[in-house]
Amino acid sequence: MYYINGEWHESDQKEQITNPATLEVIDTISVCGAEETKVAIAAAKEAFKSWKKTTGDQRSAYLSKTVKLMKARVDELAQIITLENGKPLPDAKREVLGAISYLDWYAEEAKRIYGEVLPASHKDKSLMVIKQPVGVCGAITPWNFPLSMITRKLAPALAAGCTVVLKPAMETPLSAIKVFECFHEAGLPKGVVNLVIGPDAEGIGKELTSSTDVRKLTFTGSTFVGKKLVRDSADTMKKVSMELGGHAPYIVFEDADIDLAVEGVMLSKFKNSGQTCISTNRVYAHKSIAEEFAEKLAKRTAELKIGDGLEEGTDVGPLINKKSLDKMKEQVEDAVKNNAKVVTGGNVYDYEDGDGYFFEPTVILNATDDMVIASEETFGPIAPVFTFESEEEIVEKANNTLYGLAAYCYTKNLGRGLRMMKELEFGIIGINDPAPIVIQAPFGGIKESGMGKEGGKFGLEEYLEEKFVSIYEN
């Protein structure tokens, strides 16, 4: 099923959606491709003519209505996320509430889009800056947060007065269908939001990037695909926002609260089976406390319960697909070949003799810079522990990556925390905080982790253009 110009469409081309915990088919859906994307762009272009003229209050009312509808379906939405993505049901529920909160926040922000009056340099002139919606936006989202990545883009776009063509990940389109059902029920005018679902990501992407009618492209996914989309968008000089990969360092100084630091890794490494762009990738423990820290970390990691996300008490669900599972095996094999020691986990997990993509939560000691895991994004439940001896050394090591999304630092020394805040080259820094994400804050990376921000007032600006007006009062 896909949704164009206010209507649901079926086609002869079908795709099966499977549960990564069991490999059972959970649904078979109609899909589309480049041709339908062209039609969706045309519908969004037509709808933009009137949507851009709506008042902030009107757009706010549509978003609030969608919030109400989604709130009534929290359990249903969470169930879908768990079935298609695999994450434990309580985490899926948290994602649904998070997804709703973006719509809620931007329903308010829609009313607060201000321009500015500038001081003139001539006595007979008046100068002002007005803000207007960018236009038709293409949005491409990943599977790891199949609902909240959608609302984090669509809520500010709609609040700003833009219309949208969304392409969700092929692994998790059911969450997207559900949120579009809510948009439909909320009565959004036809063409304002359009959903294209199909396996030809490249073909759909090409339509979105090459169209002169699409004025902005917002993408969350891998750095590899992000770079391609930026290159392809250059010809039509689109505004782009890119939320890409990461390789977060997690630094534990000798003066840190070790237990707190261990619990932080449990959250930032193993939630969502490590499939989060701000997940810890490299744990750096100061040499003097490394042994105690690693022992505690391994003990806590071994306690995690692996299983189907629908089963009560599951801490860690499956990975999304076989490719991810193979990557875990390869990273561990490479680390072991380079003298790392696996202290817990390290293997594919055979869950109930099934075919699901489970990998044991893993802690690796003696990690070194020449291992693949030291530079390649893991996107899975493996925590490699490196050691360091000085603040100067760790700043250099932590920054020695092409990525710049999130970094974590544990210390009780305020001065050191502040120095880290300034020295670490990442867009998001958690100091004694493993979850530095909050709706009012700018979320996004620097370097090859992307450009542009999502969240709060910063996220709204991405969908607005500034227009300067100079008036000569004759």
Ligand code: NAP
């Ligand atoms: P991916 O391969 O880049 O896929 C992401 C999305 O892009 C999917 O919808 C995919 O469609 C689509 N896509 C793939 N190739 C495309 C192309 N040539 N043209 C247009 N669209 C294309 O990423 P992934 O590996 O599934 O997702 C994990 C990555 O996302 C990680 O690197 C992670 O760090 C990053 N991520 C970043 C953030 C952030 O906020 N910075 C948040 C979450 C995830 P199909 O599914 O149909 O292939």
